[in-house]
Amino acid sequence: QVQLVESGGGLVQAGDSLRLSCTASGGAFSSYCMGWFRQAPGEREFVAAISRSGGTKYYADSLKGRFTISRDNVKNTMYLQMNDLNPEETSVYYCAAKGTVGLSTRRNEYDYWGQGTQVTVSS
Numbered sequence: 001q002v003q004l005v006e007s008g009g010g011l012v013q014a015g016d017s018l019r020l021s022c023t024a025s026g027g028a029f030s031s032y033c034m035g036w037f038r039q040a041p042g043e044r045e046f047v048a049a050i051s052r053s054g055g056t057k058y059y060a061d062s063l064k065g066r067f068t069i070s071r072d073n074v075k076n077t078m079y080l081q082m083n084d085l086n087p088e089e090t091s092v093y094y095c096a097a098k099g100t101v102g103l104s105t106r107r108n109e110y111d112y113w114g115q116g117t118q119v120t121v122s123s
Helices: none
Strands: 003-007 012-014 018-023 033-040 045-050 057-059 069-073 077-082 093-099 119-122
Touching: 003 093, 012 057, 018 033, 018 119, 033 077, 045 069, 045 077, 057 069, 057 119
Parallel strands: 012 119
Antiparallel strands: 003 018, 018 077, 033 045, 033 093, 045 057, 069 077, 093 119
16 A cells, blocks of 8 residues: 655745655555546545556647646656646645556555645745
């Protein structure tokens, strides 16, 4: 079983950048596809996903190239670089691990979740 801990959230202004980290322990990190989700009041929505090797990435259409997902399997850590943030992206950001092969945008296909990190974007 893998444990996930997010970090890097905080309060920023509109247009600023922020990098989130997700550190895994207790399992073989490189054997999991990983994803980022976010939740404001309402449904938890997909942000980005990355394959086990990091060679394949997929993003939500709304991000318009502003976010970059990456991972370092030596450090057991995944990242989300977020640029040009806007207030509507204020949310709790969660990382998740998927034990089966293939990227997914669906919450119920992920097996493990972190506790989340708050990102607040002021106008």
